[in-house]
Amino acid sequence: MQILRCPAQLQLLEEALRKSLPTTLPVLGTVMTVARGNPASHEVLVDSWPHFGIVLTPPCPFQEHRDPRDYYTNQLAVFYRDKGALQALLGGTEAVTGARAFQIMGKDGTGGDTGLPYPLSGSPVQLTEGSRDAGWAGRGRTGGGHMPPSSMPRCRIPPGLRLAPVSPSHVPLLNATWALGGNARSQAFLLGLVRTLPSACLLGPRGRPVCWSLLDGQGCLRHGYTVPAWRGHGLTGVVVAAIGRELHARGFPVYGAVRPHNTASLRALQAIGFLPQPGTFYMILGTPK
Numbered sequence: 001m002q003i004l005r006c007p008a009q010l011q012l013l014e015e016a017l018r019k020s021l022p023t024t025l026p027v028l029g030t031v032m033t034v035a036r037g038n039p040a041s042h043e044v045l046v047d048s049w050p051h052f053g054i055v056l057t058p059p060c061p062f063q064e065h066r067d068p069r070d071y072y073t074n075q076l077a078v079f080y081r082d083k084g085a086l087q088a089l090l091g092g093t094e095a096v097t098g099a100r101a102f103q104i105m106g107k108d109g110t111g112g113d114t115g116l117p118y119p120l121s122g123s124p125v126q127l128t129e130g131s132r133d134a135g136w137a138g139r140g141r142t143g144g145g146h147m148p149p150s151s152m153p154r155c156r157i158p159p160g161l162r163l164a165p166v167s168p169s170h171v172p173l174l175n176a177t178w179a180l181g182g183n184a185r186s187q188a189f190l191l192g193l194v195r196t197l198p199s200a201c202l203l204g205p206r207g208r209p210v211c212w213s214l215l216d217g218q219g220c221l222r223h224g225y226t227v228p229a230w231r232g233h234g235l236t237g238v239v240v241a242a243i244g245r246e247l248h249a250r251g252f253p254v255y256g257a258v259r260p261h262n263t264a265s266l267r268a269l270q271a272i273g274f275l276p277q278p279g280t281f282y283m284i285l286g287t288p289k
Helices: 007-018 025-034 083-091 170-177 184-196 237-249 263-271
Strands: 054-056 077-082 102-107 125-138 162-164 201-204 209-215 220-224 255-258 272-278 279-289
Touching: 007 025, 007 162, 025 102, 162 237, 170 184, 170 220, 170 255, 184 209, 201 237, 209 237, 220 237, 220 255, 237 263, 255 263, 263 272
Parallel strands: 077 102
Antiparallel strands: 054 077, 102 279, 125 255, 125 272, 125 279, 162 201, 201 209, 209 220
């Protein structure tokens, strides 16, 4: 197991991961975030270099959360070509142990390379599948995941609304409306995203958010929501375009993950130029027995 810290190594890895898009989207987004200041505090691990069979992106050791049941904070992404290498690497990293909960993300593909599902026979943790999401990426380069600036939606902001970054004071509202949130751990996790990564929201006349979207440590557009009274006005396109232009300026792919039964969000993304990607975006939770 080897940690990649050198900018030149991370750049080479980024170029290699782009060749396997869209399967590599969660890992590629994390690697790029690490290489551009590492605001989400992750490490990039490979089984060998420069020829690798697996990439894993756990939190940095000093970021390990003291709460052993907090799978929000202990968040990883994985991409592998060799299932044996995956088994060996997961067995040798402190990020996945029986003593601490974790959340691991990956995207399966149509070829030999993959992210998840993955084998963990004999693992000391209890695995539960948190969700199977449909991967959505912007129109553009072959392999998906990159939306050219010319394709970004130019949406008019309705009168009375104002575009702004999400504020820490908005986090209780975000936590209350998040399907996987509603608790102290999820609120702390969302606060960390708001403080360290790009976000956008539309504020109503009283300064309360009516639509928002956040970026996570995997470079994925997540936690998007529009309050019921403001749905059907095309607000999703405004906030996604705001973050998307910032991502483009930094060279990031623009992608998101939506549960297949969330038809409203799927229609909203399709309306602003996103396309469904092959395979499935997995989020798997591991909790101590």
